[in-house]
Amino acid sequence: MKSQSRSTLVRSLALHAVLIPLAIIWLFPLWMMLVFATMPDYGIFSPQIELLPSTHFLENLSNLQADTDFIRALMISVSVAIVYTILSVLLTSMAGWALARYQFVGKSLVIAIILGTITLPYFVVVIPQFIMVAREFKMANTWIALIVPPLFNSLGVLFMRQAFSMMPAELFDAARVEGVKEWQIFLRIALPLARPTMAALAIILFLASWNNYLWPLLINSRPGMLTAPVALGTLIGLTKVSWGGIMAGAVMLTAPILVIFILLQRHFIAGIAAGAIK
Amino acid sequence: MAELSLKNVVKRFGSYEIIRNASLDVADGEFVVFVGPSGCGKSTLLRMIAGLEHITDGEIHIGDTLVNDVEPADRGIAMVFQSYALYPHMTVEQNLAFGLRMTGNPKADTDRRVQRVADILQIKELMQRRPKQLSGGQRQRVAIGRAIVREPRVFLFDEPLSNLDAELRVQMRVEISRLHKELGTTMIYVTHDQTEAMTLADKIVVLRGGNIEQIGAPLDLYDNPANQFVAGFVGSPKMNFMSAEVTATDSDNVTLTLLNQGNVRLSLPLKNPPPAIGDAVTLGVRPEHFAKAGEGVADLTIAVDVAEHLGNTSYIYANVAGGEQLIIEREESRNEIKTDTLTVAIKSSHALLFDKTGNRLR
Amino acid sequence: MQLRNRAAYGFLAPYLMIFATFWIWPIISSFLMSFQNTRVNPWVFSLGANWGRLFNDPAFYNALKNTMIILIVQVPVMITLATVMAVLLNSPLLKARGLFRFAFFAPVVVGEVAYAAVFRLMFNLDFGIINKLLNSVGIPSISWFAEAPAAMALLIIAVTWRWAGYNAIIILAGLQSIPGDVYEAATLDRVSKARQFIYITLPLLKPIILFCVILSIIGSMQLFTEPMLITNRGGPGGGTETLGLFLYRQGFTSLNFGYASAIAYTMAALAIVISLLNLWVGRDQK
């Protein structure tokens, strides 16, 4: 008995001896983001090793605002992410519901196309999307251009279809016998029961929209219509720019999403795991 | 209130014929039970009546309307499902009222109906709970309540009691029976439990492999099964079947040799055209239709395998050659059945005879 | 019945319209474009303009080579790390589990631009904290951005940091789906923990790890933001230019849509080959 608890102790020590350094390394860039964001530029470029945060965060933010209209960019990013998430959850839920719960001509074709194309690189579609939105629809630098094209994402369809098809069929039959309309069944029974899945999906979609870089970079290049990542990205690589400001912006991009992550960790992890394992 | 009739109803899933040519008439206020082994199409038939399943061919009438293309909600039916199918995110009260609310029924009327159901089923104190917070029996009661609220012309039940434990099952069975008397509405009830069928039904429909094997009152089916399948399916313990061969026939009688009973011979009156000599037939005798030795047409001496004493009666199990098993019910006192062998007689009045394909000969 | 199923089209239609417009049609369209010379007006069919050029373009081979190097080094390193993380996080002996989970999973939510900025600063030649730390233990500064091998290493480090936790989440979910009684039975049979890991855990995890490998390969193949922002548009001198960046340059800097489409379809072909390979390997297992 004694030797057993001893070996458990040794194993526990070994476990933490590996994990603690690894965790420190993994947290280090995030920590440094905070350190840089609170430091004046001369601190960032000082020859000393600076590992502790300072107090210049607001100053850095106002430097950033002087370099680019970051507040507006943040506002655009927030609005786009919210509207996109709501629309995408709604559209993909409806589609997932149709594919999970009805028999109709073309159903297996639709499923096959979605499954067959889901791993295609985004680069395959980005050029025609750009030509279509910017040149044919003449919608570059608009809200619609930011929100609508990315709605094609079919992850939610598979996600929601899975959730709906796991619900017992008798539930919906019971409602049908009672004269409840199909759209009412969807809204009043199916959706409320799929709430956990919708939450996981919403978080993933929000994150994707919030961090989206390539599409907003291409389609909204006019100052005043930039999203926050694009606004920040254009500063990186410029010479006369406040690095403290850029890092303050990075913190502004990261902190809210980290808070959401901490609060909703369970949904988040469930979403990623389920999205992957299917 | 309504009568209901099926005329040559057929259901196919792709090339599989799940229901073959089912015809049935249900009188107003009748309690009809569909019974049959698993997968025989009971649920499918019920769901076609409900309108949840499209019918491939034939006609379904409820009252005097042809309802083939009528939506479930407009057929005047209500359905209770095996899994209860209560909406998990709604309270009992919301569950009961949901359908009426969604279809725009006036609020006052909805409330009145919900109240009435709560009274009938004594679930007043459960109204604000969710399905998760209810016991199996309570859930079942709410599910039935949700059907009653609709004030339907026909109730449809799909194995409503199969998820309950034995004791609750008996209790709910009695309650459904009482409900039928109170409401007087036509009810169609699916089960694979023949005790439920026997106790509840005015009329039983026995199904097998998508065919209606027999329709009749419970005791009719018991006394007068149309074929070997029905004979074996109705009654518990099951009817005994003994392989036999026809050894002689004349105009009124047939003489058999029981192949697995040491070639005992017996002769039975038979009005139907007799089978040919040498035909394989099956003799059917219910456990309670054995008499004391010497009191019937033939005596069987059997080796007792197990004797179950239930107090009021005893069941004797005997393994016989050819893998047959006999079950014999004896009402005499348990002390009399201590012996290892037992001699019983077959009473000719209750002995049934089936041909090779299971058709009834007598 | 039939009527009820017709409702499905209503539910499906809005999404399907967007899906067709912004996904299916572009897939077809870029395929067609890859066979057209898009630098003349109107566009004309031409095999040589894009596909012919692609296979003779040293810049393409450079980008392909860089992408492959990143793939071959980064994916195994990251998946190994992710497996280690997942297995350790799953240990019942672990204290402060939430903290460790946060450490490894947090990078998953950090935006590419934000972390690109941090890595640029951290790895700066003169002021970067990494070189300062290296110097403090006697290692000379590495010029991360001026030398191609160092720049490649930097990209690999950055991508591994960002995505290891993502894979660890998936592998951890797989670990947790292994029923505990398998281990209990093994323990009763006196199978050591180490052997349990090799003979029970790893074989059961194999399909999930394989899945992560495929996902990571397809992801790394499309690497774009990191070489764009961290190594300053594929610098030094194209030393970290990936296929994604090459495509971006051709498509959106030179506005040569046909050529960029051909590059995109090369990537797609690679992705398809890898997916098929996955199927084939998976088949082999069973």
Ligand SMILES: Nc1ncnc2c1ncn2[C@@H]1O[C@H](COP(=O)(O)OP(=O)(O)OP(=O)(O)O)[C@@H](O)[C@H]1O
């Ligand atoms: N949608 C369907 N497609 C194909 N076959 C089906 C479908 N639904 C039911 N069946 C088949 O029809 C037959 C009858 O099914 P049904 O559910 O009516 O049986 P049941 O008598 O209710 O059985 P149980 O007692 O197990 O509930 C079964 O063989 C079943 O496999």
Ligand SMILES: [Mg+2]
């Ligand atoms: Mg059934």
